[in-house]
Structure formats: structure tokens, C-alpha cells
Amino acid sequence: MQMIVHERRDEADGVLSLSLVPAGGGELPRWTPGAHVDVVLGNGITRQYSLCSDPADRYRWRIGVLREPRGRGGSEYVFDKVHSGDIVEVGAPRNHFELARADRYVFVAGGIGITPILPMITHAEREGAQWTLLYGGRTRTSMAFTEELAHHGDRVTIAPQDESGLLDLAGLLGTAAPGTLVYACGPEPLLGAVADRMRGWQPGALRVERFAPLAVEPAGAEEAFEVEFHASGITAVVPPGASILSVAEDAGIIADWSCREGTCGSCEAPLLAGRAEHRDSLLSEEERERQDAMMICVSRAERGCSRLRLDL
Structure with a gap:
């Protein structure tokens, strides 16, 4: 759908937000916390950005963009070429980072990983759930949306690395808390550290979203399959x-x-028959075990499985 950049705003050093409204007016599709959208850029590439506005707002979406000079050109294009009043093509929301119902949430964000967490906090507040946020970044000035988070008081801990060192994950996650779900988004070292601290927690308590693919070790030499x-x-x-x-x-x-x-x-495709060797960075262990869908850009047939049937 075509959307107009209603507002472009600097949120931190190297981070901006774009507020988007429908070019033809009217309501936007419903979405849930954790969702992201594809944004088609004028340089012929498509990038995914987490929606970080209020899910209840049916007339405006907001995305946050981190400038990555060593990236693949998407963020550079947004910073240099996309301004208020411009029209951009935006896809429908998709969500592989759904906020499940829980009595209590612990949110952990690193850098631009705060973006999918913001609507989760809004939803948790609306539902009356207990929650806390630990938010880290390189410096305070590089951390976006801190003013927006300030009104939540001591439920939010802002911990710039140059002031506080590494995040205190031991204090936050050292003891398993039944009925609590942990949502983490940020760079891979942070996500790995969170997972390590939660080894004694109940299965499924940790939900993560990655902005870069997880290194997956193939089960063996690749084989042809139908x-x-x-x-x-x-x-x-x-x-x-x-x-x-x-x-x-x-x-x-x-x-x-x-x-x-x-x-x-x-590229997720329904798997009708056969078994997939999942190499994506999205599906949970439970979802992989179901063997009812796979990401066809990276995943293959499991060793010993000579044929897959996909609903494509």
C-alpha cells in the first residue's frame, strides 16, 4: 500500500523515526505487538522495520531506522532520500515475534532492538500486566525513545554501556520466575547472553527477535532433493x-x-509432506517440531528425506 511520510524525526544519534499515514486516507490494517512491515525503497531494495507505534492507532504507523554505514544501503537511503511528504510502498504487517499472554513480562532491548518492544509495553500496560524493561546501548545519546519511556518510572532501566558497563543480566534473570515471559531483541551477543542466563528457566520462557541471521551449522553435506x-x-x-x-x-x-x-x-511456505531441516532464525523449537511450515530461502529437506511437498 502507498503511504505518506507524515513526520520524520531524529530520535537519537544515528536513529530516526518515520510516521506513516495511508496515502488515500482511511484505516490501516490491524497489527499486533512485535509485527514488522516491508518498506520498498526507491533504490530497488526492500527492508523490514518493526512497527513501534501504538497497535490501537488505526491511522498511523511508526518505524525506527538505525543508520548503518556498513550495511547494504537501505538505511543510508532512508536517511539521505526519504523526507516528510514522500510516498513509500509498505507491505502488510507480519509477526513472528508475537506477544503471548502472561502475568508478567521482562523486556530486554539492545540498541535499535527497542523498536518491537515499545508496542509490547503499550499492550502490557493496557492489559494491566506486570512488566520491566532493561534497555542498553553504547551511549545515552545513541539510545532512541528514552524520553518516551521515561514516564514509566522505575519499571524502565536505561543502561548505556559507557556509563554502566554491560547489562546486569544476572541480577535480572538469575532466578527463574514461573509465569514470566522474557522478550529480547538486539545484537546477537546480547541475545546469546540472555539465553545463557535463562538455562534454568522453563522451556519457552524466552522469545527473541534477530536483525541478523543466526549462524546455523548444516547437519551434513547438502544433498539434492525433490x-x-x-x-x-x-x-x-x-x-x-x-x-x-x-x-x-x-x-x-x-x-x-x-x-x-x-x-x-x-517466504514462509506451508509444508504438506516431508521433513525440513530448518535453517532460519525465526521459528521456535516447538514450531520446528510441528514440521508444517518452512522458510524456503534458507531451509532444505532433512537428511534422508528425498521429497518435500509445499503449498506453493
């Missing part, structure tokens, strides 16, 4: 080194995609 694209009536071979997505495209099958690295969820 894929039946059930809805298209086409069967094709996926050779070693190729992805199901690329084979689908070569066969003329239209499949959604955006990141091609297993982090955005755009």
Missing part, C-alpha cells in the same frame, strides 16, 4: 548449493521473499 509445488502442479529438483526459493523462481512460481537470509518470514 520439491513438489502442490498448488502449481510442478515438481523440481533442488541441487546442493541452491535454495528452494531460487528453484521456484526458475520454474516460474511466484513466491514472496524479502531478506533471503531467514530473518523476515516473507
